[in-house]
Amino acid sequence: METKYIIGAIIAVIAIVGIAAVALGGGSTEHAPNELVTCVAAHGEEPEFGFDPMHGWGYHDSGTDPLIQSTILKRDKDNNFVNDLAKDYTISDDLKTYTVTIRDDVKFTDGSKLTAKDVAFSYNKAKELGEGADLSSMKEAKADxxxxxxxxxxxxxxxINKLTDVGIVPEAGYNEDTYGxxxxxxxxxxxxxxxxxQQFILEKNPDYYGKEPYFEKITNLFLDSDAAFAAVKNGDVDIAEVPVAYANETVDGYHMEYFDSVDVRGISLPTQNDTGLKSEDNITVxxxxxxxxxxxxxxxxxxxxQKLVDGSLNGFGDVCTNGVAKQLPWSYDQGKDGQVDEAKSVLAAAGWKDTDGDGIVEKDGQKAAFSIYYNAKATERQAIAVAVAEQAKEIGIEITPEGGSWDDIDPVKFSQGVVWGFGSADPYSIEHQYDSRVAWPVWVTTTLNISTTVQ
Amino acid sequence: MAGVGYDNPEYLNDSAVDSLIDTAMGQDINASYSTWSQASQQANSNYPYLWIGTMDYTYFVSDSLDISNSTHLIYPHGGDIWGNIYDWNRINETAEA
Structure with a gap:
């Protein structure tokens, strides 16, 4: 514990020095009222390939806005589809043809006109690279x-969800290595x-066809969570995203705003016995x-x-027993929760009994013990894994929480529990989570290109 | 890279789920939601995940900044605080952030 605090303190110091350096470079931390300094991870971490929707910029599970680019449709606050580049659209009765009319008054920031050809190009390219939205059902996009x-x-x-997912780039001169x-x-x-x-800076596009934002300039700093909180305490930012662990702090000149999300945490539990089956990439299943x-x-x-939400999420969350957030149109009633005695009966009825008196049940010489892995960078996932392990003991199940990088988790993801985060406004997420045809080895080659954005 | 091949990591194999997914894909989107619900319920009858909860996104916001929290969009995985940037404003121009 002590080491962790010291590391935290060191990170904070480094961050403050870092902010000071940025601030000095900019003259001072003071900025004009119509300029904004933020530290938010709204679109995930710093994008490896820059701000290129073909490489996934602006797509972080359906429901984000790439800001620098336009999309065909957007969602409004009630989660209805509204036109962005689209003037209108039609869907064929067999749901195999989607036809979109593109508005003709839109210019790219290099002055060239945005056309239906650019839209078709962007979708075909995004499908080819396969780093953002899942466009596997799309055969082709063609301008007419x-x-x-x-x-x-x-x-x-x-x-139709995919029509919100791809930012449109100009076909002319597009280069997938440099565009970002x-x-x-x-x-x-x-x-x-x-x-x-360090940071990126956005400036208002004077030719934007939609509602004009008030802020002329946005400077977004890339800081980890400790540094982000330090920046708040230092008064360096207008807004900072912080982990729920900080959410009960108070800082002069700031207030806390929090938003319900559809971002659910769940632990995958291998449903198959270990029979020697391997995935195509030779991982034990x-x-x-x-x-x-x-x-x-x-x-x-x-x-x-509820105890987990109150503890691991500091109260900033909602219980979810089925993986579907209550805001989504396919949500349904919650299942059982916190029924320790009933849980014990289920185990006993299946033949799991504590025969050696250590509090953990056994069956056929097999102890009810397994591991739950979590991405060590996500503090709430660690808290969840540790708290689940503690509670599981009461039921008679021994869980070992194991933190690591995604590279550490990859080889055990089909044979141990893993803490995942999901949360898409597109119901196709159900297919990704449960469809047997995406998991079993014979299908693996057709599905591995689906997404690199889950964290 | 993170999460490559994250689909169905629990190796659920339930043909009733697969068939409900196919049905939903072939329905009008509004009609499909109840079928997606059924697919999720059928899947969860196998308890393939220990679901915990949804998490809030939490921000420290300067008292001089109005992020118009009545117009915020749905928060997907990763969040999107800028989704309603068009409605953001400086409310007290003398207050420095």
Missing amino acids: GNKVVFTLNKSDSTF QNPIGSGPYKLAQWDKG GNNVTGDPAIREALSIGIDR
């Missing part, structure tokens, strides 16, 4: 005058500067403890989620 016709390889009612450094788009802002590892449905059921009905 001021229309773009999306031809799908199967009926896909969820494809100097993006040309048609959104409300344009990229003015990107100091890698299955676990002889979680492979027993009674173990999974006992955990699901026995763990007290």
